[in-house]
Structures are given as C-alpha cells and as structure tokens.
Amino acid sequence: QHPKQPWPYPEVVAHRGGGTLAPENTLAGFREGMRYGYRAAECDVKLSADNVCFLLHDDTVGRTSNGQGEARAKTMAELSVLDAGGWKGAAYAGEALPTLANVAAYCRAQGMLLNIEIKPCPGRFEETGRIVAREAARLWAGAAVPPLLSSFEIDALRAAQAAAPALPRAFLCEAIPADWREILAELDCMALHCDHETLTEALARDIKQAGYQLLCYTVNDPARARVLLGWGVDSLCTDRLDLLPAR
Numbered sequence: 001q002h003p004k005q006p007w008p009y010p011e012v013v014a015h016r017g018g019g020t021l022a023p024e025n026t027l028a029g030f031r032e033g034m035r036y037g038y039r040a041a042e043c044d045v046k047l048s049a050d051n052v053c054f055l056l057h058d059d060t061v062g063r064t065s066n067g068q069g070e071a072r073a074k075t076m077a078e079l080s081v082l083d084a085g086g087w088k089g090a091a092y093a094g095e096a097l098p099t100l101a102n103v104a105a106y107c108r109a110q111g112m113l114l115n116i117e118i119k120p121c122p123g124r125f126e127e128t129g130r131i132v133a134r135e136a137a138r139l140w141a142g143a144a145v146p147p148l149l150s151s152f153e154i155d156a157l158r159a160a161q162a163a164a165p166a167l168p169r170a171f172l173c174e175a176i177p178a179d180w181r182e183i184l185a186e187l188d189c190m191a192l193h194c195d196h197e198t199l200t201e202a203l204a205r206d207i208k209q210a211g212y213q214l215l216c217y218t219v220n221d222p223a224r225a226r227v228l229l230g231w232g233v234d235s236l237c238t239d240r241l242d243l244l245p246a247r
C-alpha cells in the first residue's frame with residue numbers, strides 16, 4: 001500500500017484550465033472552470049529562455065497565440081506580450097500567456113486545486129522538472145492542498161522529486177508500461193495518469209489494489225466516464241466541462 005496521504009482528486013479535472021470551452025492554458029480557461037463549478041484543473045508548464053515557469057502545451061507558440069517560433073527561445077518578456085486568446089475567438093483577444101505565479105495566485109485565491117503537468121521543451125527535461133517543482137513549492141507554501149506534479153518525462157519527475165520531495169507526484173503515460181509498478185515506486189509517485197483509451201478493467205484493478213490513485217485523460221463522453229468510474233478510476237481529466245458536471 002502507498003503510505004502517503006492521497007491527493008484530494010475531484011471526480012473531474014478541467015484539462016488545460018477550462019478544456020476546449022476557452023483558450024487552453026490561460027486564466028480565461030480557469031475562470032471558465034470556476035463558472036462550471038470545477039474544483040481542480042490541469043495545465044501544462046514549461047520554461048521560458050530566462051527560466052520563468054509559464055503555461056503552454058506545444059513546443060512552439062504558433063497554434064495557441066499570435067506569435068511564431070520555439071517557446072524555449074523566447075524570454076518571458078517576449079512571451080508575455082503575445083495574445084494567447086484571440087485564436088479562440090474575439091471575446092478572448094488579449095488574453096496573456098500566464099506564468100505559473102499568475103496561476104498560483106488565481107488558484108489559491110479561488111480555492112482551485114491544480115495538477116501541474118511538467119511539459120519540458122526539447123532538451124530541457126531535468127532543469128524543467130527541478131525549476132517547476134521548486135517554484136511550485138514556493139508558490140504554494142502553506143497551502144492546505146499542494147499542487148500535484150505530473151509528467152510524461154521520467155527525467156523531469158526525478159528532478160522534481162529531488163527538488164521538492166514533499167510535493168505529490170503522478171506518472172503520466174499514454175499506454176501503461178509493463179513496469180508501471182517499478183516506475184511508480186522509484187519516483188515515489190502517489191498516482192498514475194493514463195490515456196483512458198489504453199486502460200483495461202484489469203489494469204485499473206491492479207493499480208488501485210497496489211494503493212495508487214488513478215486519473216484518466218481526456219474523457220469527454222459521459223457514457224465512457226461512467227464506465228471508467230465503475231472500474232475504480234478516481235478522476236477524469238476532461239475538455240468538456242459542459243458535458244461532465246462538476247462533482
């Protein structure tokens with residue numbers, strides 16, 4: 001059995017702030033989550049060229065902002081003038097690319113729980129894990145519920161573990177690898193986050209029986225959500241806050 005205190009996952013977690021109802025990884029997304037009564041959100045965090053932790057999914061800024069090029073080559077001053085909302089609709093024009101500090105202030109003020117997905121730029125796995133974990137520990141100092149760190153990158157999680165051992169961690173994967181027990185134990189994770197399409201009922205049972213918490217992404221279909229919850233999945237990360245009611 002896993003000895004740690006469980007992370008208080010709600011049944012649903014808003015993917016990238018507010019799912020697809022608002023521009024991803026912006027404060028407008030988090031506001032949308034609040035509007036739907038969500039109590040937790042996931043977001044993607046990486047490092048700017050000058051090592052500021054900020055929110056962005058892709059390696060490049062072009063899909064979700066009016067800028068162009070590699071995120072890792074830009075300083076936070078350059079990133080902060082981009083419009084990260086206009087691509088989603090005129091109502092969101094001028095939304096900024098938030099820093100992790102912006103999001104921490106918002107989440108702590110609103111009582112929103114946060115799953116920080118450490119999403120390193122290419123070649124920056126270790127330093128991103130270390131700097132994001134250290135910054136998260138600082139920003140949430142004294143909080144009743146710490147942020148949950150997750151990553152697909154084992155090197156990033158290992159660095160996060162060394163930098164801020166007290167912060168809870170989840171190993172994030174698409175298909176669950178055969179050696180999931182060893183990975184979770186080595187990284188001292190409390191949870192596994194997997195693509196719901198690769199999960200089976202037997203694997204869900206094994207993971208839960210081993211004492212770990214289990215989240216599936218990205219679940220947008222209410223019927224599928226019921227199946228997964230029936231298998232013992234603790235939490236579902238979703239784009240469709242309008243279809244999966246907050247619980």
Ligand code: G3P
Nearest residue numbers: 042044117172193217237
């Ligand atoms: O953390 C779950 C999910 O966000 C992982 O996939 O590509 O949306 O970051 P992605």
Ligand code: MG
Nearest residue numbers: 042043044117
């Ligand atoms: Mg993510």
